[in-house]
Every structure is written in structure tokens, then in C-alpha cells.
Amino acid sequence: MKHGKYPLIITFLVPPLLLYGVFVLSPYLQAFQISTTNWLGYSAHADPVGMANFRTLLHDGQVWNAIKNNAIMLAVVPVLTIGLGLFFATMLNMGGRKGRAGVTGVRGTSVYRMVYFFPQVLSVVIIALLWKEVYHPNNGLLNGALRALGLPAPTWLGDPRTAFWCVLAVMVWSNVGFYVVLFGAAMSAVPRDIYEAVMLDGASRWTTLRRITVPLLWDTVQVAWIYLAIAALDGFILVQQMTNGGPNFSSDVIGLRMYETAFGSESKFGYASAIGVVMLFLTLSVAVLALRTARRDRIEYS
């Protein structure tokens, strides 16, 4: 059976490896090298400067401002999204009237699930452009409602105090549905009798959620946490399309900073790559950190 195995391995593995090597692996490796040069875009001229780009980064107020915004997203987006996701998944899967222990789903669960999930399949560009109109100070959906109620109509994306939070809200809005479905799938794998038993013992819904559902779903919550944390370190498309980082850099994020440094007017490729390297390390450490904390909590529960 070994006979004729190598021709297949070679024909099947070489083309994908080649494609991956050229377009994925080599750019990533080059990025590290470029980050140690002072390369200014399209000039052939790139001198090695060692760690100078990273030293500049340490004192770059704009980059720190962007990192601060990503840090806020990192603290707020996963908590809100997972919280809302768990809440709605619980409602959908256990809010039903039928059955004395009340562990059936509400009527129309599949319709809710379909509606909730829809933003997930939409392009983020469409979401960003649509919400930009929803927030529009004059003809937006939001201010239209506020005016009808006789309330003041803020400028939302035009106001440095609110712009960032408006983008953050859209991030949560577009993600919740996905986690409702994800948690819902995990919940349906939990044996019914566990719920029936605790509810017969008189546990409230809140206790059930906190003491039974969340611990049993902990692995899924952990995965959700990591994905949302990585998403919160990005946010590029929403920010670029809705506010372009403004007003006055109030909604800037590190991805946009990197993009503007590289492909904006200055085309500082060396410096932009250094920001990219920082982003990589931030992403990796956040993933590791999320895994660590999640693991510790799991031991407490079990």
C-alpha cells in the first residue's frame, strides 16, 4: 500500500505550500525585518536602524492613544457581548412556558435566532456604512426618533465624547447574534435533567444561569472570550468607515494607525511594520492571558 504514495504527497502538498509560503509566510517574516529599517515607502532606500522604530513607538502619543482605545474595547466588548449572548441564549433555550420545569425554548426560537445571526453574515463594510447613516445627525434613524420624542439630537459620530462609544456599540450589536447561536448550541448539549433537578429544588433563573449554565458552558465562553478579544484589538473596518479615527483621534484604533502610517500620505513602511509587530505581540499575549484566566476560573467551578 505504500507503493505510489510519494507522487501523491508531492503533487498534493507542493502547490498549497508554495502559495502559502509566498503570500503568507514570507510577508510575515519580512515584516519583522522591515520593522527594523527606516524604509519610507517607494524609495529603494532602507537602512537598518535596529530597535529605533520601537523606541519611537514608546513615545508616540498617537499610537498610545490608539492602544488605549483598543484596551477599552478589550475590556468592554467581550463582557457586553458574552453577557448579552448568554442572556438571550438562556431566554431562547429555557424561557419557554411548556413543561413544568421550564427548560424548553420559547416559541419562535428559530425565527429569533435567524434575525439575531444576520449581522454576522453581512459584510462589515455594509454594517459600518449603514450605522453611519443610522447615527447621521440630521436624517439618521436615531435622531429621527429622538426628535419625535422631543429629546435633544446629539451629533454622535461627530462628537469626540461619543464617537468611540458609537463604534463600540456597533461592534457589540453585530456580534451578539453569533454568540447567541454558539451558546445556544452548547446549551442544547447539556442534559435536560440537570436543569429540571435544580429548578425543582427551587433555584431561580439567575442562580441557574450563574451556577449551572455558565460553568457547564465554560469551554465555549472561553473560546468566545478569545475571539472577541482578538476582534477588539482590530476594529479597523468599523472605525475607518464610520469615523476614520476622528473626531480629533477620539475613536482611533491601532489597526487604523498602522494602515495610515503605511498607506497614508507618509508611507513610513518601516515604522508601520513596527506597529504591526506590536499588534502581533498584543494579540498573542491577550490570547494567552485569556486562556490563563479562563482556566483558573474553571478549576474554581469544578
Place this chain on the structure above:
Amino acid sequence: MTTLDRPTTTAAEEPGAARGQDRRLRRELGVANLFSHGFLLLWAALTALPLLWMFISSFKSDGEILSDPWGLPGALRFENWSRAWTEAHIGRYFLNSGIVVAGSLTLTMLLGATAAYVFARYEFRGRQVVYYLFVGGMMFPVFLALVPLFFVVRNAGLFGSWTGLILVYAAYSLPFTVFFLTAFFRTLPTSIAEAALIDGCGHFRLFFRVMLPMARPGLISVAIFNFLSHWNQFILPQVLMQGDDSKWVLAQGLTALAVSQGYQGDFSGLFAGLTIATLPVLAVYVAFQRQIQTGLTAGQLK
């Protein structure tokens, strides 16, 4: 507590007590049901309203959008749609996206399936190393690769071409596709493959005639996942498809539309463009929502 702890047979002997208890439970659950439905409906409205508004606004005149964002259109103005389709070239971008996604999806699935098959079913030296090298690509933020990727694509003479985009989309989708499909091919029974080999089936025929058809469910899941991510791709075309706007994909076309309509005050055209871009995705989603939901959530869970 005591009444609930009683064995069910006693409850059956006292029908009156059981009925009273039943009614109380049902009333409690009724309240809970109202509560769940209230929140569930609220979120459903929050999710659907912006999308519905986009759809309705695409039929309005600009005057109607400006004066009454919540109102219904006076007439169904399909001319907004045709204006977006032809004058804003949404039709052309749509076609371009279709071409690129058809190419990249075919390439991703072909190369991903062959590589995954080799990783899953064949022993050879260095398999582990190559596999982790491949799958490791999932970990890195694409921002890090952007600057060098720009030059890799340009030096290959593929800048601003669909071929370039197709190759790059495929290359960046390979890590996840290979990861997912390797796990899938491992689950397939070996006995069938062995029987086929003994019957004189070659390794290549074995793959195309036996293994690939058996892997269909896995292939479909990962194809849906890749289709959505390629169709919604934004940052890669933005960097690699600058210049010649006749080759732009949908995301770029919509961004340009938003900018130009913003200047011209043609809001109805923008809403029509967004609606045109949304409808096919919505249709595909409604038709395949089960597969899409499980495919995407399984995809994220790995």
C-alpha cells in the same frame, strides 16, 4: 420544597393539590415567558430595524429621507436601485466580486482539501512541522503582513489584478481550511480506503473517487465559511486593488459610493446600493441558515 420533594405518585393521588401547584408554576412561567419575550423582541427589533430602515429608505426620495427618517416612502422609487446599479457601478463591482470569489473559493477548496488529506492520511518525515507551519498562519493578524504583501504581489506583477486577489485570498484561507479539513479527514473510516487500495485503486483515484465524496459535509461547511469571508473581504482588496476602479470588488465600490453620495447628498442612491449588496447574502442566508449557523459556529470553535 417539601411538596416538590414528594415522589410523583403521591402527587398523582392528590389531583387537586397537583393541579394547584401546576397552576402556580404555570403562572410563574407565564411571567417569565412574558419577560423573556419582551427582551427577545427588543433585541430582534434592534437587529432588524436598521436593516429594515435601509431597505425602506432605498425606495424614498432624498427629500423624504431628510425630512422624515421614520416615514414610509410616498412611492416605490425603483429608479434609486437602477441609479445605484448602473451609475454607481454596483452591478459591475458585484460581478467583479463574483469572479474573484469564484476563483478564490475553487482554489482554496482544491488546495486546502489536498493538503489536509495528505496531513490526515499519510505518514512522511517532517509532517508535524509542516502541518504546524501551515496552521500557525491562523494566529497572526493580517495587518502585520500588509506592507510586505503589497510588495510581494507587486513584484509578482499581480498588483491590481483579480489573479492577485484570488491567490492572496486563497493563501490566507488555507491555514483554517487545512486545519478544519485535516480533522475531518481523520474522522473518516480507514477500512474503505484500504479496501479500495487492495482492489487496485491508485492513490489519486482513491482521493477523488472515494475520500472527497465522503468528506462532503466537511467540505460544504468550510466552503460556506470561506465564501462569506471572501465575499466580505475588505482590507486585502483595499491594499492590493488600488487604482483602476473598473476592477474593484463590492466592498470598495460601496465605500466609494458612500463617499460620493455623501458629497452629492444622494442618500437614496446609497441606501439602494447597500440594499442591493445585502439582498443576495440575505437570500442565501435564509435558504441555508441551518448550515450557515452551524458551519460558522463550528468553524470558530475549531
